[in-house]
Amino acid sequence: MTSNEALTAIHAAWGVKESRQRGPRPGLSAERIVAAACELADAEGLGAVSMSRVAAALDTGAMSLYRHVPSKDHLLALMFDAMAGQAPVPVDGETWQDGIRRWASALRASYLRHSWAAQIPITGPPALPNQVHWMEAMLRSLSETGLPGTHKLGVLQLVAGYVHDDATMNVTIARRTGSGEDIGPHYAGLLRELADAQRFPALRGLVDEGVFDRADPPEEQFHFGLERIIAGVGSLLGTTKP
Amino acid sequence: MTSNEALTAIHAAWGVKESRQRGPRPGLSAERIVAAACELADAEGLGAVSMSRVAAALDTGAMSLYRHVPSKDHLLALMFDAMAGQAPVPVDGETWQDGIRRWASALRASYLRHSWAAQIPITGPPALPNQVHWMEAMLRSLSETGLPGTHKLGVLQLVAGYVHDDATMNVTIARRTGSGEDIGPHYAGLLRELADAQRFPALRGLVDEGVFDRADPPEEQFHFGLERIIAGVGSLLGTTKP
DNA sequence: CCCAATTGCGTATCTCGTACGCTCTCTGCG
DNA sequence: CGCAGAGAGCGTACGAGATACGCAATTGGG
Incomplete structure (x- = not known):
């Protein structure tokens, strides 16, 4: 992905230059791709979001996504924006x-x-x-x-x-x-084990206090x-x- | 990497249970691996840090690293600690x-x-x-x-x-x-282009102010x-x- | 001395992102 | 109206990366 492509993709996200041109009608769109990616992330976490998984969710091919989204990184940025x-x-x-x-x-x-x-x-x-x-x-x-x-x-x-x-x-x-x-008790146990009261008096104070x-x-x-x-x-x- | 291995690796980082055991003398150590990884990151950024690149810097094989560091993720965590x-x-x-x-x-x-x-x-x-x-x-x-x-x-x-x-x-x-x-002027230009003063009066105020x-x-x-x-x-x- | 534990690391596998290029579908222009 | 070109879909292929598995060599303990 070049910085021109990034800029073009940002403009696209803002709905700039949306006029239809030659070529077949798109079956896909950045919006649909982002929505599918977000659903996948919601269901299985961010690690599950790969181009092939997203494409599979849309019943299409992974490479098709690149017509609408310049890169995986940019898809992540779009997902972040959708989340907001x-x-x-x-x-x-x-x-x-x-x-x-x-x-x-x-x-x-x-x-x-x-x-x-x-x-x-x-x-x-x-x-x-x-x-x-x-x-x-x-x-x-x-x-x-x-x-x-x-x-x-x-x-x-x-x-x-x-x-x-x-x-x-x-x-x-x-x-x-x-x-x-609760992760707290596990963490407290680990700190008790590794951080002795002599070298870590302030921290151990908090641990022993039960914080x-x-x-x-x-x-x-x-x-x-x-x-x-x-x-x-x-x-x-x-x-x-x- | 299992959570037992993670715990073992944390203990290792704290110098717990360092007694020598059977087997050949280690030519590698977690410390050396972390140092090599940090140098690589310093020189080329975090993206350049792969197990093979780190291994190459140490004139050893990528798989050797796993004797001392349970995973790439843990190596990153150790690097973070070294940085601090x-x-x-x-x-x-x-x-x-x-x-x-x-x-x-x-x-x-x-x-x-x-x-x-x-x-x-x-x-x-x-x-x-x-x-x-x-x-x-x-x-x-x-x-x-x-x-x-x-x-x-x-x-x-x-x-x-x-x-x-x-x-x-x-x-x-x-x-x-x-x-x-300076990234500011580029960003300001982009905002001027995309964020009109009608919908974004406060932001455009700052942009036009030259902030x-x-x-x-x-x-x-x-x-x-x-x-x-x-x-x-x-x-x-x-x-x-x- | 023998066995078991440990180190180094080669081979192999799987997953992932994406470059390249072919085919088909539309539109704009002459 | 016909055609060339633009655009969408996506198959093939490739490189990169993380790491499981297992073999060979090196030590220490019984």
């Missing part, structure tokens, strides 16, 4: 803090519905339609802050990165345990970090109350 | 804020030296020696905060995730531009986000001054 889905619409009168909370929670929910998304390699800045809409949504929520543009971008990156980390953790744990089984044995609900952990971020942004604005 | 290197030693009398700053900057420096590390898939909680040492270092810096254990862990995850995101962004940009070329054309130095951006996090943690402690 529709960005939340900013609410009038809403505080920027609540805007961030709603935005982050909505994105987290998308990741939870399609946990494989967090495993997709990041290959560039947001360029596909849904992602760019998500950017817009956050930037609108930050409008009232009056922060300079670079800082708004910084906040966007901070929050988006945080949600992505949360999703990475969730999918990692799910893959390790297969189901909702890893009874983790907070994932939702709570998520909000803890998010509130740190929101408070941190607030401090930039001389805001004492988040 | 020695954790910083906490400084007596240092504020927790400065502790976080020093910790984050040191970790960022490691990532910058081996940018490929950010591309290594995350497959589980920190279990290898260096990573666990980094955990200990952060937890020690957080000791004086008096935060409950779960919150200390939350802060550790927040900061570590943030540094990882920063590193991911850096390696992504470097791979897109090949060198230190993407002249990015802040990466170091500055890094510290902006880090200071948001530190301030957010501070707010938890009723600290008004970071």
